[in-house]
Amino acid sequence: MIVRLIAGVPGRGLALLAALLAALTAAPLFASDYLLTVLILILYFAYIGQAWNIMMGFAGQLSLGHTLYVGLGAYTAAALFVHFGIGPWIGLAAAVPAAALIGAFIGFLAFRFRVAGVYFAILTIAFAEFARLGFDHLSWTGGSGGLFLPVSQFTHNDLWRLRGHPVMFYYILLAATALAFLICRALLQSRVGYFWRAIREDEEVARSTGIDTFHYKMIAVVISAAMTSFAGVMYAFYYNNLFPEQVFHILRSIEIILGPIVGGVGTLFGPILGAFVLTGLAETLTAALAALGIDLPGAKQVFYGICLLLVVTALPEGIWPWLSRRIGLAEKSQ
Amino acid sequence: MAGLVPAIRVLRIEKTRDQAVPADIYLNVAVGGVLTGLVYGLMALGLSVIFGVVRVVNFAHGEMMTLAMYIAITLFTAFHLDPLVMLVPIASVMFVFGYVVQVRLINPFITRPDYMQFLLLVAVGIIIVNGLLIAFGPDVKSVQVSYAFDSFQVGPLIIDATKLYAAIAAIVVSAALFAFFRYTRHGTAIRACADNYTGALVVGLDVKQFYALTFGLGAACVGAAGVMLLLIVDVTPALGPAYTLLAFVIVITGGLGSMPGALLGGVLIGLTEAMAGLLFTPSAKSMFAFAILVLVLLLRPEGIMGKRAA
Numbered sequence: 001m002i003v004r005l006i007a008g009v010p011g012r013g014l015a016l017l018a019a020l021l022a023a024l025t026a027a028p029l030f031a032s033d034y035l036l037t038v039l040i041l042i043l044y045f046a047y048i049g050q051a052w053n054i055m056m057g058f059a060g061q062l063s064l065g066h067t068l069y070v071g072l073g074a075y076t077a078a079a080l081f082v083h084f085g086i087g088p089w090i091g092l093a094a095a096v097p098a099a100a101l102i103g104a105f106i107g108f109l110a111f112r113f114r115v116a117g118v119y120f121a122i123l124t125i126a127f128a129e130f131a132r133l134g135f136d137h138l139s140w141t142g143g144s145g146g147l148f149l150p151v152s153q154f155t156h157n158d159l160w161r162l163r164g165h166p167v168m169f170y171y172i173l174l175a176a177t178a179l180a181f182l183i184c185r186a187l188l189q190s191r192v193g194y195f196w197r198a199i200r201e202d203e204e205v206a207r208s209t210g211i212d213t214f215h216y217k218m219i220a221v222v223i224s225a226a227m228t229s230f231a232g233v234m235y236a237f238y239y240n241n242l243f244p245e246q247v248f249h250i251l252r253s254i255e256i257i258l259g260p261i262v263g264g265v266g267t268l269f270g271p272i273l274g275a276f277v278l279t280g281l282a283e284t285l286t287a288a289l290a291a292l293g294i295d296l297p298g299a300k301q302v303f304y305g306i307c308l309l310l311v312v313t314a315l316p317e318g319i320w321p322w323l324s325r326r327i328g329l330a331e332k333s334q
Numbered sequence: 335m336a337g338l339v340p341a342i343r344v345l346r347i348e349k350t351r352d353q354a355v356p357a358d359i360y361l362n363v364a365v366g367g368v369l370t371g372l373v374y375g376l377m378a379l380g381l382s383v384i385f386g387v388v389r390v391v392n393f394a395h396g397e398m399m400t401l402a403m404y405i406a407i408t409l410f411t412a413f414h415l416d417p418l419v420m421l422v423p424i425a426s427v428m429f430v431f432g433y434v435v436q437v438r439l440i441n442p443f444i445t446r447p448d449y450m451q452f453l454l455l456v457a458v459g460i461i462i463v464n465g466l467l468i469a470f471g472p473d474v475k476s477v478q479v480s481y482a483f484d485s486f487q488v489g490p491l492i493i494d495a496t497k498l499y500a501a502i503a504a505i506v507v508s509a510a511l512f513a514f515f516r517y518t519r520h521g522t523a524i525r526a527c528a529d530n531y532t533g534a535l536v537v538g539l540d541v542k543q544f545y546a547l548t549f550g551l552g553a554a555c556v557g558a559a560g561v562m563l564l565l566i567v568d569v570t571p572a573l574g575p576a577y578t579l580l581a582f583v584i585v586i587t588g589g590l591g592s593m594p595g596a597l598l599g600g601v602l603i604g605l606t607e608a609m610a611g612l613l614f615t616p617s618a619k620s621m622f623a624f625a626i627l628v629l630v631l632l633l634r635p636e637g638i639m640g641k642r643a644a
Contacts, residue, residue: 298467
């Protein structure tokens with residue numbers, strides 16, 4: 001299994017990955033609390049970006065409503081915890097199937113009724129917005145007033161109940177990101193992965209070669225939704241508060257997909273690189289503006305938007321495909 | 335934050351006879367919804383025209399509208415210009431804005447994948463929203479015209495003057511656009527570019543030039559709609575994305591790329607929102623709009639007036 005996973009990866013690539021993993025594992029020993037929260041954010045976006053990439057990057061289905069699955073995971077686990085005292089890891093066993101089921105429902109409707117391309121993207125937005133408005137009026141989860149988890153002391157880390165210091169969340173997310181990376185690598189090398197890429201490149205041709213495109217697109221949406229919902233559970237227990245206007249907002253969906261697009265859609269390392277670049281950019285801008293004494297709400301986002309414009313104009317495939325060619329580590333045509 | 339779209343102002347109805355009121359309320363709200371819906375339709379028309387020709391989904395559409403609204407507010411505050419007077423000048427400014435955006439930014443992205451175009455326009459949207467935030471702050475702004483509280487009474491109907499003027503202006507602008515596409519050489523050329531990109535190139539049309547013209551026209555539409563909408567609703571910089579979504583809902587309901595469809599979709603969504611706000615709770619009214627969207631996508635993905643694409 002492991003042999004298959006690393007087959008064909010250049011030694012330098014493996015060394016680079018190992019170095020990155022080692023650096024990230026050691027990071028909490030040196031990082032300040034501030035840097036740690038930034039790193040948590042980076043890993044969070046790297047993980048979700050990886051999950052989103054399965055749908056768009058591998059199978060070619062543009063989802064613009066991925067925050068739906070984050071929110072479903074977050075709300076399911078948080079509500080079980082608040083109302084019944086059920087811990088997050090058992091809550092996960094409810095949250096992941098719930099998100100997968102909704103993903104399957106949306107996928108079934110969309111793919112059965114041949115809703116594709118831009119229309120599919122807007123359908124996913126519609127369901128996310130539907131959830132936002134629905135949760136606004138669902139009193140069991142606090143409605144628009146929000147759902148709050150009891151805040152814990154940082155005196156000891158309760159891994160089972162996910163109450164504790166951010167370092168704990170950091171390592172959970174690091175493990176999840178590494179695992180997601182391996183899962184994606186395995187998926188890409190599997191039969192399913194080849195079928196997905198065939199569908200992405202040309203669905204009609206894929207169908208004509210006998211691929212059951214409906215079936216494989218369903219697999220993509222279910223895996224992607226399930227993986228994304230795990231991040232939602234972490235979100236709920238890390239931030240301890242959930243508001244429909246926050247969690248399900250269209251801007252959250254956009255945030256999720258910026259990383260993988262900037263990093264390189266369809267590549268394995270793109271979502272991780274994109275998360276580092278964009279979160280790093282946002283934090284650098286915050287620091288730079290503070291240093292310059294500029295205290296204008298919106299100034300940071302304007303610069304952020306300009307940087308996005310520059311990146312997509314200069315690097316149409318994203319950063320990783322360009323960078324990997326420069327350093328001689330190009331992923332074989334994915 | 336309010337619902338998807340600012341609440342339609344509660345009707346100002348003199349309660350003359352209590353038992354006669356209920357039926358009147360429904361009728362009045364319905365008419366108000368239809369009039370607002372026509373302005374929504376004009377906004378969506380811009381999106382539809384751009385998609386129909388350039389095949390790019392303008393994810394900064396609502397943001398462009400708020401930009402036009404803030405230009406109007408600035409002029410209103412400085413010179414007390416009536417929004418109806420500013421309609422054509424602001425639409426022209428937005429035309430130039432759209433033209434430049436297409437030439438400078440979008441034309442190189444025409445052949446890129448959907449998600450890249452999406453990212454490009456999201457970036458444009460982020461810059462507009464936060465640029466407005468820097469310039470005007472996060473507070474709610476509105477214009478108070480002298481006829482803000484005027485109304486016309488037609489039998490049992492009481493029609494807000496602002497909504498009526500806005501709707502009439504929306505119809506006039508839409509009609510001008512229809513006429514442009516139908517009867518002028520440029521309009522015909524643009525339709526040719528939309529029908530067959532390669533064919534248009536072969537007969538010597540400067541397709542990218544016409545794309546820029548189209549994006550400019552779409553921007554002018556949404557600019558005009560924004561100025562009209564100012565008579566009816568208040569605005570904050572953060573409302574851009576909500577209006578983008580609303581425009582999507584309308585355009586897909588009516589048929590992406592269909593001009594009459596956009597207006598029809600606007601009226602339908604305006605009516606739905608108004609009635610849902612009255613019958614249920616105003617904050618849930620957008621749910622009905624999204625429910626319509628989902629139904630249309632599933633049952634008739636090409637939209638009510640749309641042609642079935644391949």
